[in-house]
Amino acid sequence: MMLTFLLPITLITLFAFAFGGAGKGKNEVTEYNLPVCDLDSTTASRAAIAALDSDKTVHVVIVQLAPAQEDVKKGNKDCVLIFHKGFADSLTNGSPMPVELQYDEAQEIQVGMLQKALFTTLAMVPYQDGKNAQRMLNKQFDKMIGKDNDQLKNQVRTQFDTLFKSVEKGVDQNPHKNVEKISLGSEIKMTKLVQANEENSPGLIQAVAGTAIMMLLFSVAGMGASLLDEKQEGTLKKLLYSPMNPNSILFGKMMMANIISIMQLTIMFIYVQLFFGLDLISHIPSLVLMIVFTAYACSSFGVFLASFAKSRQQVQGFSTLIVLIMSCIGGSMIPVFLMPGFMQKISVLSVNYWGIQGFYDIFWRKLALTDTTFLSRLLVLFVIGSTLNLVALKMFKKNILRIA
Amino acid sequence: MIRVSNLKKKYDAVEALKGISFSIAEGEFYGLLGPNGAGKSTTISILSTILEPTEGEVSIAGYDLKQNPVECKKTIGVVPQEIALYNEMSAYDNLLFWGSLYGVGKAELQKRIDEILPMFGLYDRRNDKVKTYSGGMKRRINIASALLHQPRVLFMDEPTVGIDPQSRNLIFEVVEKLHRNGMTIVYTTHYMEEAERFCDRIGIIDNGQIIAQGTLDELRKSSMIKETIVIGFTNLTDELFEKIKTAWHDVKRMDQVVHFFSPNSKNDLSKIILNCNEAGLDVAHIEIQKINLETIFLNLTGKQLRD
Incomplete structure (x- = not known):
């Protein structure tokens, strides 16, 4: 029942939220927290930032440059x-x-x-002041038509003057009105702070870490279930x-699940290096640590599931549901x-999130072993693993040891 | 060797043991008999330290079960009713694993395994995976695995259930040898002939209580059951039965068959035959039903042992 109905329904719901925009009203938009660094710090730059902030899709967060760049490099923020x-000068001189x-x-x-x-939004900024707009337009005409073609330039300028006058009225009332029609001249320089190289593309990292x-x-859910097999077959009682x-029986199972998990992750990464060229060699210490901590959190999850269940079949049913949802x-x-x-907020509740982000830290963001962001991911995985182990130990005593 | 005093176990509202007490001397073979649900397995589980009693005291080899469970565990060996082995491992590896749990060194353990496997007739198959074994062979390895640390006390919970005669005989031989060597054995079984054959003393447990215990002779005497001489006749009439009843008061008629209840069938048989001849009765067949554990058990509990 659970796998036939509940699981597909749950997955459809999650995919609908992720891809289909489910859960939003018709006119509802998701606000993006945009880190903005104002190095110009003029009335003009502040006005431009305020214009950005008034956009329904953007919420401006003023930041300092260096920490913001660090945040992008560490994957805490997408951009700055x-x-x-x-900036103000550019508006006056066009x-x-x-x-x-x-x-x-x-x-x-x-x-x-x-x-x-x-x-x-930024395209509108020069046009909020008529004189600036004129200057900007002149510059654009020179660029587009050429300085020497005076006849054509004058014709176009006359038409644009008329158009601009009508737009200026509109801009005063609503800066976003007709934006599409007049977004000329503004350019944002795009710079990649973290970028792909041949070996470590984000797609490859996502594929290997996610899968x-x-x-x-x-x-590991199967490994945890071996405890229940032992109970069923009488070897646990023996x-x-x-x-x-009795605790050492559970520790033994945990240890075994840990070792196999470490081996499994290691083999997967070696495979990706051999066949897809992922560069492991430059990151061995961080990779080893991340594999060990991810394996620890994942194997604890397997033992945790088994400690609640009454049979292997029950573990299989639950694990399929929970693992797919977590994934x-x-x-x-x-x-x-x-x-x-x-969904991004609740993703932190899953083991997958911390593991995947950890592997991104290593291969994509190339964070140092001592970097606090990287270490904090290890810490979270450790805390998840230890918490699950403690609960499993308690449940193990309560459920599994009650065998007579 | 084992002392149990006022042992109680409650599961929520159900009282599985209602304060049982018994003691077992060193080297004694003690049988614990009772129908399903009587409390045998609960008793064995408590004595083997995997279940905590609600109340009561237990000591094994002088160690208090609550204070020194680890010492108690080292003293005992347990042969569980179910076959608890790793099927994907060989018999040898299984024994090596189970023995190692009791802290026996590897060399010593290998020596003991080499000694024990021939006893159970499995030396030649020692390297085969257990999953290829018959039920009887598995049961033999199951017993062998409880002996590797040379326990002073052995708990055997229905060790011969569902096995072939060959395996049963081998197990009997081993059990008798262990007993001869001075091991204290606590044995639960449904088979009365096993209890009668092995047990020095027997405790009959029913409904969470020990309702009788002692040697087989003591149980016979205390049960006050009479032996039965069953005689079939060819010409029994009501008139002739009245004549028999005059001479033997404790009789019961079932058509042409009469049950004569006697405290000593051996002494009374000839007198009964003589009386019957004198009354003109022709005897078709004679059967003597001696008192055994089955009848004692039936008499005490009102149930068959396998109920």
Whole structure:
């Protein structure tokens, strides 16, 4: 019943939220927290930032440049928008605005969606002041038509003057009105702060980390269920007759699940290096740590599931449901950045999320072993694993040891 | 060797043991008999330390079960009713594994396995996976695995259920040898002939209580059951039966068959035959039903042992 009806329904719901925009009203838009660094710090730059903030799809968060760039490099933020010094001057002299969007290439889809809002809003900024607009238009005409073609230039200018006068009225009332028609001249410099190389593309990292963790979760659920097999076959009872501590039986199972998990992840990464050229060699210490901690969290999850169940069949049913849901929300099936905001928030509840982000830290963001972001992911995996183990131990005593 | 005092076990509202007490001397073979659900397995589970009693005291080889469970575990060997082995491992590896749990060194363990496997007739098959074994062979390995640490007390919970005669005989031989060597054995079984054959003393447990215990002779005497001489006749009439009843008060008629209840069938048989001849009765067949555990059990509990 669970696999026939509940699982497909759950997955359809999650995919609908992730891809189909389910859960939003017809006119409801998701607000994007955009880190903005104002190096110009003039009335003009502040006005431009305020214009951005008034966009329904954008919520501006003012940040300092260096930490914001670090955040992008560490994967904590997708991008940072920088208003460089000279922004106000560019408006008065009609030169291109010194605005730059620095971003993580792995978040290209998210950044691409953001670009539209930025372009349309920033395109309006020069036109909010009539004189600036005239200057900007003149510059654009020179660029488009050529300085020497005075006759054509004058014809076009006359038409644009008429058009601009009508638009200016509209802009005063609503800066976003007719934006599409007049978004001329504004350019945002796009700079990749973190970018792909031949060996480590985000797609490859997503494929190996996402799939490896999902498949690992399936296999550890089976390993945890071996406890229940032992109960069913009477060997657990026989183990309990022996002088060893009952807890050590569970620790033994945990240890075995850990070792197999580490082996499984290692083999998967070696396979991807051999056949797809993922560069493991440069990241061995971080990779070893991340594999060990991910394996620990995943294997604890397997033992945790088994400690609640009464039979292997029950574990299989539950694990299929839970692993698929965790993989779906955690980024194994759909990259987290493609998900709507609320799903991105709940994705942190899954083991998959922390493992995948950890592997991104290593191969994509190339964070150092001592980097706090990387270490914090290890810590979270450790806390998840230890918490699950403690609960499993308690449940093991309550459910599984009650055998007589 | 084992002392059990006022042992109680409650599962929520169900009282599985209602305060049983018994003691077993060193080297004694003690049989625990009772129908399903009587409390045998609960008793064995408590004595083998995997179940905590609700109330009561247990000591094994001088160790208090609550205070020193690990010492108790080292003292005992348990042969569970179910065959608990790793099917994908060989018999040898199974024994090596189970023995190692009791802290026996590898060399010593290998020596003991080499000694024990021939006893159970499985030395030649030692390297075969257990899954290729017959039920009887598995049961023999199941017993062998409980002996590797040379326990002073062996709990055997229905060790011969569902096995072939060859395996049963081998198990009997081993059990008798262990008993001869001074091992204390607590044996639960449904088979009365096994209890009668092996047990020095027997405890009959029913409904969470020990309702009788002692040697087979003591149980016979205390049960006050009479032996039965069953005689079939060819010409029994109501008139002739009245004559028999005058001479033997404790009789019961079933058509042409009469049951004579006697405290000593051996002494009374000739007198009964003589009386019948004098009454003119022609005897078709004679059968003597001696008192055995089955009849004692039936008499005490009102149930068959396999109920």
